[in-house]
Amino acid sequence: MPSRTPDAGRRSETSRRAIYAAALGLVEETGYPKTTIEGIAARAGVGKQTIYRWWGSKADVLLEAFLDLGEQQAAGEAAPGIPDTGDLAADLKLVLRATVDNLLDPRFDGPARALSAEGLVDEKLGRAVVAKLLEPNFDLYVERLRSARDAGQLRPDLDPRIALELFVAPIAQRWLQRTAELSYGYTDTIVDYALHGIAPR
Amino acid sequence: MPSRTPDAGRRSETSRRAIYAAALGLVEETGYPKTTIEGIAARAGVGKQTIYRWWGSKADVLLEAFLDLGEQQAAGEAAPGIPDTGDLAADLKLVLRATVDNLLDPRFDGPARALSAEGLVDEKLGRAVVAKLLEPNFDLYVERLRSARDAGQLRPDLDPRIALELFVAPIAQRWLQRTAELSYGYTDTIVDYALHGIAPR
Amino acid sequence: MPSRTPDAGRRSETSRRAIYAAALGLVEETGYPKTTIEGIAARAGVGKQTIYRWWGSKADVLLEAFLDLGEQQAAGEAAPGIPDTGDLAADLKLVLRATVDNLLDPRFDGPARALSAEGLVDEKLGRAVVAKLLEPNFDLYVERLRSARDAGQLRPDLDPRIALELFVAPIAQRWLQRTAELSYGYTDTIVDYALHGIAPR
Amino acid sequence: MPSRTPDAGRRSETSRRAIYAAALGLVEETGYPKTTIEGIAARAGVGKQTIYRWWGSKADVLLEAFLDLGEQQAAGEAAPGIPDTGDLAADLKLVLRATVDNLLDPRFDGPARALSAEGLVDEKLGRAVVAKLLEPNFDLYVERLRSARDAGQLRPDLDPRIALELFVAPIAQRWLQRTAELSYGYTDTIVDYALHGIAPR
DNA sequence: CGGTAAGCGAGACGGTACGTCATGTCTTAAC
DNA sequence: GTTAAGACATGACGTACCGTCTCGCTTACCG
Structure with missing residues (x-):
């Protein structure tokens, strides 16, 4: 045997x-x-x-x-969640700016990019990458958005799992596919557009 | 030489x-x-x-x-632009539904996914893929959004190049990284959220 | 290193x-x-x-x-030397006839000819071929000729290393370069000429 | 057509x-x-x-x-034959020394060696090489040896076509196969051995 | 506490594909 | 109609890695 x-x-x-x-x-x-x-x-x-x-x-x-x-x-860092100061826009802008810094760090970029690439083509690996790298982060967004929604700061019928993609996916695309430059101004704009819509108010 | x-x-x-x-x-x-x-x-x-x-x-x-x-x-198809019926939301929903159909067609999925994956890691190829596959499409969105903006249907200060990413990037991410299922309901929701924001009106 | x-x-x-x-x-x-x-x-x-x-x-x-x-x-054959019956001419004729048989055997001819050809042009290989294929045979001739010389059957000042070439080189040339036919009569003649000279006695 | x-x-x-x-x-x-x-x-x-x-x-x-x-x-050189001063040994030594000089000239060695090598393995080419490069030279030896024989300086029954190989083949072998050094002393010895035999007189 | 079976470093093995080179045939344009 | 140029299908080259395997060795664990 x-x-x-x-x-x-x-x-x-x-x-x-x-x-x-x-x-x-x-x-x-x-x-x-x-x-x-x-x-x-x-x-x-x-x-x-x-x-x-x-x-x-x-x-x-x-x-x-x-x-x-x-x-x-x-190991030696602060709590992993998204801050909750009550000001959702400010909290998101802060976190996304930090994310940009992270994405541009070559120590992170190299392996993360490679794993993402391989995951596109190798489904099993892709699911693992998503589960272990993306989902935990997504969960933090879900939590923060749900809390904001419950505080009446977001549409009451909002689906947080979908909403988070409005913030995260554009940044991911610029980073991964290099479709355009990543900058603080850009992430701030994304937060603004996503929160209040691109239609006139 | x-x-x-x-x-x-x-x-x-x-x-x-x-x-x-x-x-x-x-x-x-x-x-x-x-x-x-x-x-x-x-x-x-x-x-x-x-x-x-x-x-x-x-x-x-x-x-x-x-x-x-x-x-x-x-070769034998209709005009390549995004339709302009005056109803931006409807036009976008239509196009995005068609995009989803396209992305799920294995004839497209195979090569497009492979090229994207390789492009993540090979910068030169990545730029070519973006320039030849993505940019032309992006330009169509820019055009349509600009026209809507000029018609007063969007914020007057809107940057269409950024705005289009709210529609396109989430779908691209779900498709490429398999973070969640693609469906018509999903793309409709994205259009809704992006146009009017996730905050209460 | x-x-x-x-x-x-x-x-x-x-x-x-x-x-x-x-x-x-x-x-x-x-x-x-x-x-x-x-x-x-x-x-x-x-x-x-x-x-x-x-x-x-x-x-x-x-x-x-x-x-x-x-x-x-x-492995399973007799002693590898040249026979020594006391009759040098006979011994040489016998060995050379056997050599001719060997050279004409296609099992031998193919590889040996190829190696020789490659060795002409590739000096390193050529030296290896000579050292491993020719020299050992030459040594047997040297031994036999020296013994004959010491027995008074050859010139006392004879250089056996040179003398052996009189027997071996003509046959090698006919075989390798196909300058003429190989036959027992031919090898016998070579032994006769080489032993007693071509001048009248 | x-x-x-x-x-x-x-x-x-x-x-x-x-x-x-x-x-x-x-x-x-x-x-x-x-x-x-x-x-x-x-x-x-x-x-x-x-x-x-x-x-x-x-x-x-x-x-x-x-x-x-x-x-x-x-084109601009002397008659191509082997000299005939009446002293066969001297004539042969002279010619063979010249041959050695020729063989060691890299301008000759390169192509001649290459053609010989190829000829060993490619029979058609080999026959052409022999016919065009070797035979004409052999004929000169045959002529000179026959003349010497007719003058009573060689055995009356001598086969000149075979005899010439005693002079030519050993030198060719040392040159082509690099079995040993070529020198004037060596060619002189070959002439001596071949003319008078290696047996005591 | 000594025997034995696992993990280990090392690296040879049968394979597959790489990217390069030369072969001999073919086509094109220039003379 | 020969020529210079060079694209083409073919196929071997020698290299790099793949994933499997076998070898001694060291290092627990168990009887």
């Missing part, structure tokens, strides 16, 4: 961390397409089999490495 | 068309990652060198093939 | 033998120029890299395969 | 000479294997088809070019 699942208890923590570091480093330095499993293994000082034993693909490795990186950074 | 440029006058039209057909066929049947230049050449009955002579990469081939396909289809 | 040398201990004996067989078979069936490394790999059921890992060129492979073939055949 | 043979009358003399020069130059500079028909055409400023129209292979071109070179040099 050839067991298909390796024994996670015996797994080498050192190797795992080295693989994460190697994967992130290579993607940042040489780009995702030129990053190879052989290259990761070599840089991590690890046998190829150790990677194949624990991950299914190059993208899997990178996704985990990237998530780990996120946890690492999030 | 001893350019390596081949003589386009001598180019074989037959081969070019065969390569387009092979590329589109293979992407549809086996997916983009499994589509190889060798495979395209073989199916097109063409030497590999003929591909390398005229294109720089697999993605380049597919982009041209896809554009050619678009022109082919557009 | 980070040599690229692979680990010979891990080498696959099976593959090596399959490659030898494929190389010899293809050369015999299709000729050396039409024999390709890809073809050898395919027939041997082996990856190309396995050939490139261990050999530097098609000719290298064939040389080793041919040497291996020689060892295989020599 | 597609004529198979091109009209030699219209042939471009300029191109032919340019091709000869290019072929010889490339073989000398880069070696025969790296010399390509495309390379010859490019250096000669000639279309590939012009080469394919008049020659059957790279080796054919080189053979003709090399023969042409020989004729060029032979």
Whole structure:
């Protein structure tokens, strides 16, 4: 009975961390397409089999490495929610400006872009990326919008899950597809348009 | 400047068309990652060198093939603009419903998704994809929105280039990243929210 | 010195033998120029890299395969020296007749001719061919001639290394360059001329 | 009626000479294997088809070019025969020393070696090389040896066609196969051994 | 506490595709 | 009608990675 699942208890923590570091480093330095499993293994000082034993693909490795990186950074930070000062417009503008800063940081841009790209074409990976990277953020927006709606600051019949896309999708598109420049002025305008509509009042 | 440029006058039209057909066929049947230049050449009955002579990469081939396909289809069709019945909301809902239909057509989805994915990671290709696939469409929205604005149906200070993203980006995100289902109800809602804002009136 | 040398201990004996067989078979069936490394790999059921890992060129492979073939055949045979019955002329005639038989055997002719040809033009290979195919045979002649000289049957000042060429080179030339037919009568004549000179006695 | 043979009358003399020069130059500079028909055409400023129209292979071109070179040099030189001073040994030593000089001249060595190599493996070419390069020389030896025999300086029953190989083949082998160094002392010894035999007198 | 089975680094293996090069055929325009 | 030019289908080149495998080794765990 050839067991298909390796024994996670015996797994080498050192190797795992080295693989994460190697994967992130290579993607940042040489780009995702030129990053190879052989290259990761070599840089991590690890046998190829150790990677194949624990991950299914190059993208899997990178996704985990990237998530780990996120946890690492999030460790010593403030509460993860969207601030609620009562002024929805101001809160959204603040958060979106921070998002822009994040998106333009090459440490984030490289892996996130690569994972997104791979996810477009590989459905399974795409769903994982969405579930682990996007959904948690979306949930924060939903929560904040729902609270604003309940405070009477938004249409009472509003669907927050849809509404959040008005803020998030335009920015994501400019970032991912490079359709135009990202700037604070731009994100502020988006908040304004989305909140009050583009029709005359 | 001893350019390596081949003589386009001598180019074989037959081969070019065969390569387009092979590329589109293979992407549809086996997916983009499994589509190889060798495979395209073989199916097109063409030497590999003929591909390398005229294109720089697999993605380049597919982009041209896809554009050619678009022109082919557009040949016998109506005017390409967004309708202008005077009712902006209705016009937008109509167009966006048609867009959804288009996005869900596997003949379109396969290549367009693959090109988008590659473009995320390959900046040069990405810019080409945006310029040739997205911009022309964006221009139509700009035109329609500007006309509505001039007719007093939109804020007089509106920036149409930004405004169009409220309609287009959410749909693009749902399609590309599979963040949620695309439906007519959804696009109608987007038009509603974007036109009149999510705040109470 | 980070040599690229692979680990010979891990080498696959099976593959090596399959490659030898494929190389010899293809050369015999299709000729050396039409024999390709890809073809050898395919027939041997082996990856190309396995050939490139261990050999530097098609000719290298064939040389080793041919040497291996020689060892295989020599395994169950008599002593490899030139017979010494005391009658030098007879001994030489016998050996040279056997050599002619060997040269005309297509199993030998194909590879040996190909290696010789490649060796003419590729100096490194040429030296290897001479060292591994010719020199060992030459040494046998040197030994036999020296013994005859010490027995007073040859000039006391004779240089055996030069003398052997009188027997060997004419035959080699007829075989390799096809300058004329090889026959027992011919080799007998060569022995006669070389031993006693072409001048009247 | 597609004529198979091109009209030699219209042939471009300029191109032919340019091709000869290019072929010889490339073989000398880069070696025969790296010399390509495309390379010859490019250096000669000639279309590939012009080469394919008049020659059957790279080796054919080189053979003709090399023969042409020989004729060029032979134009302003002395009678081509082997001298006949009455002293056969001296005459042969002289000629063989000159032969050695010739063989070691890189202008000769390059093409001659390449043609010989190709001829070993390509029988048709080999026969042409022998007929055009070797036979004419052999004939000179036959003539000289026959004259010496008729003058009583050689065995009356001697076969000159065989005898000449005692002089020529050893030198050819040392040159082509690099089995040992060529020197005047060596050729003198060969003449001595061949004339008087290696047995004691 | 000594035996054994797992994970591990290493890397050879059969494959597939890469991008390049040369082959020999063909077409075009210029002379 | 030959020529220079060069596009074309073909096919081998040598390289890079893929994912699988086998080798000793070290390192727990268990009997």
